[in-house]
Amino acid sequence: MDSITPVNAAQKEALIRRYGADSVPAVGPWNDVIATMLDHRSVRGYKPDPVPAGTLETMIAAAQSAATSSNMQWTSVVAITDPAKKKKLAEWAGNQKHIEQCPLFLCWVTDMARNAAISKAEKVEFETMPWLETFLVASVDVALAAQNAVVAAESIGLGTVYIGAMRNEPEKVAELLGLPPQCFVLFGLCVGYATEQAVGEVKPRMAQAMMLHHERYDASNADAHRQAHDAEMMRFSARQEMQAGTWTQRVLNRLGPITSMNGRERLRQALNRMGFGIR
Ligand SMILES: Cc1cc2nc3c(=O)[nH]c(=O)nc-3n(C[C@H](O)[C@H](O)[C@H](O)COP(=O)(O)O)c2cc1C
CATH class of the missing domain: 3.40.109.10 (NADH Oxidase)
Structure with missing residues (x-):
């Protein structure tokens, strides 16, 4: 019995949106659940309409x-x-x-x-x-x-x-x-x-080759993959009229200065004051 759904154009398009045309992974099984997940994007502007009852x-x-x-x-x-x-x-x-x-x-x-x-x-x-x-x-x-x-x-x-x-x-x-x-x-x-x-558009993710390892962790091509992801993110930022930036720049901004934690560097103390007593 063949449980693999037919590869279709929608699937390919969804993978291109997620990874960019240069890093499309192998196509495989596909259905509406997977399509919903691949179409995810964070939403930062809402209509006032309430969500339906239930x-x-x-x-x-x-x-x-x-x-x-x-x-x-x-x-x-x-x-x-x-x-x-x-x-x-x-x-x-x-x-x-x-x-x-x-x-x-x-x-x-x-x-x-x-x-x-x-x-x-x-x-x-x-x-x-x-x-x-x-x-x-x-x-x-x-x-x-x-x-x-x-x-x-x-x-x-x-x-x-x-x-x-x-x-x-x-x-x-x-x-x-x-x-x-x-x-x-x-x-x-x-x-x-x-x-x-x-x-907005679906935000590209790093190529699977950068995060999926087979049998053994292998970061030997990490720099090349990162550069490719940076280029994809630059194109995405330009299309979205976002502050132009590479993924590398985003990582530097977020993980570099302690100020980017916005107070969360005090989390352990706060949690312990809140009764967690974490050891
Ligand atoms: C645990 C978690 C916390 C997040 N916190 C915020 C937040 O405070 N504000 C915000 O605008 N986005 C927040 N995000 C959304 C991420 O910025 C977003 O998922 C990421 O940029 C990838 O974009 P996408 O979800 O559109 O694919 C958060 C995401 C996660 C998973």
């Missing part, structure tokens, strides 16, 4: 359908529609206007309080709680759940953008949302219908 619950069902490490189900979500709350969150996230604009803002919470409560209720000490490993596992869970929700939203024509800048002021965000200790907003997510201007 959309939030559908997104959450998709989120809860993601794998969860040892079935510990570490994720909580706080859904925000209150304009005053979105305004505050936008401000703390460095004045990201799309947070105010989007009709629905989801705060994705690494929630260690819910399972910690079981320790208390059952009078069993949870020795594993304060370790970096447990925090990492919990936060991985949250990210997997959120991405399922994103794919669900995009598959029904909604736009989204993650907001890592919720971690700029984790304690203020937690207080606004009424989070108990051992809960923190890992990231936010704007959800809504994109304005016409905000439907």
Whole structure:
């Protein structure tokens, strides 16, 4: 039985949009789910229209359908529609206007309080709680759940953008949302219908040859691949009338100066004040 769907023009076009014409990977199986994922782009401008009734619950069902490490189900979500709350969150996230604009803002919470409560209720000490490993596992869970929700939203024509800048002021965000200790907003997510201007192009990614290794890690052509990606990103930036820049420049700007962390260099202390006690 042949389970491979026929290679078609739409698939090739989607791969060109994602990688640029010079780095198209081998074509393989294809369907609507994969097409939705390859068509992803972050949306930073929203119409005021609310999301249809039941959309939030559908997104959450998709989120809860993601794998969860040892079935510990570490994720909580706080859904925000209150304009005053979105305004505050936008401000703390460095004045990201799309947070105010989007009709629905989801705060994705690494929630260690819910399972910690079981320790208390059952009078069993949870020795594993304060370790970096447990925090990492919990936060991985949250990210997997959120991405399922994103794919669900995009598959029904909604736009989204993650907001890592919720971690700029984790304690203020937690207080606004009424989070108990051992809960923190890992990231936010704007959800809504994109304005016409905000439907940008798919942003190119590095060639698969740069990140996919077979049997053994091989970075021997990394410089050449990086230069090719830089050239693709320059073309993309010019088309999008974005500040022209290579991917290398973006990495330099983001990872070079400590100021680019916007306060997140204090995260460990903040988390420990919020009850995580990470070792
Ligand atoms: C965890 C995470 C946090 C992010 N935080 C922000 C953010 O605070 N503001 C923003 O405009 N975009 C944010 N983004 C979106 C990225 O900038 C975007 O995904 C990246 O530039 C690639 O573009 P694309 O999503 O359109 O393909 C975030 C993405 C992720 C995965």
